[in-house]
Amino acid sequence: MFEGWDAVVLARAQFAFTMSFHIVFPAFSIGLASYLAVLEALWLWSGREVFINLFNYWLKIFAVAFGMGVVSGIVMSYQFGTNWSAFSDKTGPVIGPLMAYEVLTAFFLEAGFLGVMLFGLERVGQRLHFLATLMVAIGTLISAFWILSANSWMQTPAGYAVNAEGQFVAASWLKVIFNPSFPFRLVHMVLAAYLTTALVVGAVGAFHLLRDSQLAGPRVMFSMAMWMATLVAPIQILAGDQHGLNTLEHQPVKIMALEGHFQSHKDGAPLILFGWPDQDAGTVKYAAELPKLGSLVLKHSLDAPLNGLDTVPRENWPPVLITFWSFRVMVGIGFLMLGLGLFSLWPRWRGTLYQTRLLHLFAMAMGPAGFIAVLAGWITTETGRQPFTVYGLLRTAESASPLAAPAVASSLTAFVIVYFAVFSAGVIYILRLMAQVPHHGEQGPQGDIPARAAGITPAAGAVSAKGAVA
Amino acid sequence: MTVSADLATIWAFIIAFAVFVYVVMDGFDLGLGVLFPLFPDKADRDVIMNSVAPVWDGNETWLVLGGGGMMAAFPLAYAVLMPALYTPMIAMLIGLIFRGVAFEFRWRTTSSERNRWDLAFAGGSLLATLAQGIALGAILQGVHVEARHYAGGWWDWLTPFSILTGLALAVGYALLGATWLVMKTEGPLRDKAYSLSWFLLFGMLGAIGAVSIATPFLNVQYAQRWFTWPNLILTAPVPVAVAAVTVMLLRSLANKQDYRPFFLSLVLFALSYAGLGISMYPYIVPQSITIWQAAAPQTSQVFMLVGVAVLIPLILGYTAWAYWVFRGKVRPESGYH
Numbered sequence: 021m022f023e024g025w026d027a028v029v030l031a032r033a034q035f036a037f038t039m040s041f042h043i044v045f046p047a048f049s050i051g052l053a054s055y056l057a058v059l060e061a062l063w064l065w066s067g068r069e070v071f072i073n074l075f076n077y078w079l080k081i082f083a084v085a086f087g088m089g090v091v092s093g094i095v096m097s098y099q100f101g102t103n104w105s106a107f108s109d110k111t112g113p114v115i116g117p118l119m120a121y122e123v124l125t126a127f128f129l130e131a132g133f134l135g136v137m138l139f140g141l142e143r144v145g146q147r148l149h150f151l152a153t154l155m156v157a158i159g160t161l162i163s164a165f166w167i168l169s170a171n172s173w174m175q176t177p178a179g180y181a182v183n184a185e186g187q188f189v190a191a192s193w194l195k196v197i198f199n200p201s202f203p204f205r206l207v208h209m210v211l212a213a214y215l216t217t218a219l220v221v222g223a224v225g226a227f228h229l230l231r232d233s234q235l236a237g238p239r240v241m242f243s244m245a246m247w248m249a250t251l252v253a254p255i256q257i258l259a260g261d262q263h264g265l266n267t268l269e270h271q272p273v274k275i276m277a278l279e280g281h282f283q284s285h286k287d288g289a290p291l292i293l294f295g296w297p298d299q300d301a302g303t304v305k306y307a308a309e310l311p312k313l314g315s316l317v318l319k320h321s322l323d324a325p326l327n328g329l330d331t332v333p334r335e336n337w338p339p340v341l342i343t344f345w346s347f348r349v350m351v352g353i354g355f356l357m358l359g360l361g362l363f364s365l366w367p368r369w370r371g372t373l374y375q376t377r378l379l380h381l382f383a384m385a386m387g388p389a390g391f392i393a394v395l396a397g398w399i400t401t402e403t404g405r406q407p408f409t410v411y412g413l414l415r416t417a418e419s420a421s422p423l424a425a426p427a428v429a430s431s432l433t434a435f436v437i438v439y440f441a442v443f444s445a446g447v448i449y450i451l452r453l454m455a456q457v458p459h460h461g462e463q464g465p466q467g468d469i470p471a472r473a474a475g476i477t478p479a480a481g482a483v484s485a486k487g488a489v490a
Numbered sequence: 491m492t493v494s495a496d497l498a499t500i501w502a503f504i505i506a507f508a509v510f511v512y513v514v515m516d517g518f519d520l521g522l523g524v525l526f527p528l529f530p531d532k533a534d535r536d537v538i539m540n541s542v543a544p545v546w547d548g549n550e551t552w553l554v555l556g557g558g559g560m561m562a563a564f565p566l567a568y569a570v571l572m573p574a575l576y577t578p579m580i581a582m583l584i585g586l587i588f589r590g591v592a593f594e595f596r597w598r599t600t601s602s603e604r605n606r607w608d609l610a611f612a613g614g615s616l617l618a619t620l621a622q623g624i625a626l627g628a629i630l631q632g633v634h635v636e637a638r639h640y641a642g643g644w645w646d647w648l649t650p651f652s653i654l655t656g657l658a659l660a661v662g663y664a665l666l667g668a669t670w671l672v673m674k675t676e677g678p679l680r681d682k683a684y685s686l687s688w689f690l691l692f693g694m695l696g697a698i699g700a701v702s703i704a705t706p707f708l709n710v711q712y713a714q715r716w717f718t719w720p721n722l723i724l725t726a727p728v729p730v731a732v733a734a735v736t737v738m739l740l741r742s743l744a745n746k747q748d749y750r751p752f753f754l755s756l757v758l759f760a761l762s763y764a765g766l767g768i769s770m771y772p773y774i775v776p777q778s779i780t781i782w783q784a785a786a787p788q789t790s791q792v793f794m795l796v797g798v799a800v801l802i803p804l805i806l807g808y809t810a811w812a813y814w815v816f817r818g819k820v821r822p823e824s825g826y827h
Contacts, residue, residue, distance in 0.1 A: 091590035101572025112565025113786040120562040135544025421573040427644040449598040
């Protein structure tokens with residue numbers, strides 16, 4: 021399958037592949053855990069049945085998605101050692117503790133309370149159950165904190181020294197954790213997770229409203245999701261802009277690549293909207309560009325000089341084509357999200373939010389958009405960091421394990437087969453759950469098992485649901 | 491053999507503790523997967539899955555702590571061992587994927603598809619278990635290190651000894667699984683778990699014996715560690731304790747007790763694990779790298795030690811609470827799946 025590829029390229033392909041599959045699940049479960057906490061809080065506060073129905077409806081989906089996130093995440097935590105052992109040896113003393121703290125403060129918290137959240141409402145009562153839901157939601161956010169800190173340190177390393185063995189050593193843990201790009205990346209990613217989940221929730225709501233605009237559950241979820249898009253999409257665009265300015269300061273080469281700036285401009289760089297970057301020729305072919313606007317966006321001044329990749333040795337160039345286009349995909353989807361949010365305001369004001377079919381179709385089309393934007397964003401930032409694993413300090417080629425290419429090719433092949441088989445099944449199960457209408461007396465993961473409802477105790481579920489509502 | 495109380499040693503004990511908690515917790519739950527083919531009845535399978543569904547995820551988190559903690563506290567050892575154990579590690583990860591998703595997936599399908607996820611649960615559990623046992627054997631027999639790198643091939647781990655440890659762990663986990671079922675179930679399912687426990691206990695004793703006999707032949711140092719004076723003061727009680735625990739375990743099975751068989755099986759695991767520790771210390775990569783050579787700089791180990799000291803007791807506390815919430819026998823009609 022991968023003849024002729026060298027071991028480092030294979031290891032990179034494996035990381036990109038397994039990471040791309042993995043990130044989809046946490047991006048969804050970070051947002052969904054918070055949404056579940058909000059739904060349960062609304063239920064406890066208002067006592068309205070629609071909220072517990074929605075809670076149980078999304079809880080089943082959460083259970084499936086979370087399980088896939090866990091198993092694909094274990095792969096990531098061992099892949100540093102199996103495929104990137106030189107990287108692990110050199111950076112382990114700095115980013116190892118960050119990941120260890122992620123396990124200690126986040127993974128255990130999520131896992132410890134997940135069982136109670138999924139299956140324990142009747143066993144522990146409402147208050148403790150809400151506490152469990154909150155702990156899971158907080159756990160997902162703490163997890164984002166640490167792993168983004170570790171990733172940001174690789175982008176903008178700070179607070180370190182290098183010891184005699186060539187390992188990075190922390191000189192200041194505060195500077196390591198709160199390295200220059202971390203706050204921006206954390207905000208950008210958490211907002212992305214919230215938007216991604218909101219778009220999924222909105223699409224499911226829209227799907228059911230298209231068939232019946234009177235359904236209580238879909239109305240609530242659609243309205244909540246549209247508020248999220250309206251309010252958070254503009255904040256996200258602002259956060260993205262600030263993240264970009266931070267990148268310009270600390271990783272200017274990444275900006276050169278994602279803007280397609282091969283040439284330096286002394287008096288105002290153009291903004292290249294579209295084109296085909298040709299890395300070998302060092303130009304953007306068929307470029308559609310607006311003069312001087314590049315400097316306006318990046319320097320907030322029309323005539324500000326901007327350096328291009330011609331000031332950087334070629335061996336330090338990131339792959340421009342991928343970075344350039346993945347960035348445009350992300351930004352384009354971001355503005356579509358903004359468009360969806362703004363569009364929803366008009367029918368909402370007129371009182372036709374649940375009857376406007378065009379809006380529902382738009383929202384359904386945008387359902388998977390958050391995932392694509394998250395993937396495109398990560399491809400931009402990770403590809404833009406190349407050819408380094410630790411920006412400017414440790415080359416990717418010097419980070420890989422001393423493995424023969426066939427070993428990495430075999431494991432990559434195995435992961436590709438297993439991931440497509442397992443995770444496509446999971447996605448199908450999630451879509452099946454989403455295709456059902458959230459209904460009166462909705463059960464959580466414990467209640468709707470077909471065999472159980474049909475056979476052993478058909479009444480138990482209904483009774484407990486009533487108990488829960490009361 | 492002397493043990494000094496420096497940071498590296500403290501961290502060696504912490505990592506060993508994390509791995510042991512993992513073995514204790516995920517051991518029975520992987521063991522249930524290994525035993526799954528012996529319980530073809532759907533109702534039994536539902537009960538078996540229900541008995542671990544609320545806790546399996548927490549159990550596997552200890553594996554992440556073992557791996558992540560090792561990268562943080564002993565990065566050199568992590569960097570050498572993971573490529574050396576490349577194939578077993580990848581196999582383990584793939585096994586864990588199949589069994590992990592089966593917990594949710596099998597409830598989301600029709601019955602014919604459910605069989606497929608039952609197979610995934612059983613096969614994935616067995617694969618992960620064999621891979622862990624093989625990895626253990628491969629570590630014990632030593633790996634080829636040059637400078638700061640693994641310098642062997644990607645099939646070096648495969649020896650009769652590592653196959654033996656792989657099978658031994660499968661028998662051991664199955665024993666934990668069977669005694670877990672004794673504790674958590676009732677009726678015919680529990681009876682079957684009792685009779686399986688007998689077989690598996692003798693299997694486990696055979697496995698402990700075989701691995702104990704084979705280990706000293708791997709390397710002179712292991713023999714010296716175990717059979718020379720004054721080490722004998724420390725090592726001799728281990729087999730004696732194994733014998734004593736075995737007698738207690740046999741009696742608890744004969745008396746059809748609920749909780750004792752599981753906890754005594756865990757003690758058996760703890761003794762075997764202590765035996766491993768005696769063999770390996772102070773090496774983290776046997777014969778090549780000691781815990782002091784592999785240790786991360788002091789700043790890293792101190793920074794994490796603070797977190798571990800505060801957080802591990804907290805984690806053990808709420809984990810115990812989660813087990814307590816789902817305590818007692820799992821009945822076929824019980825609410826959670």
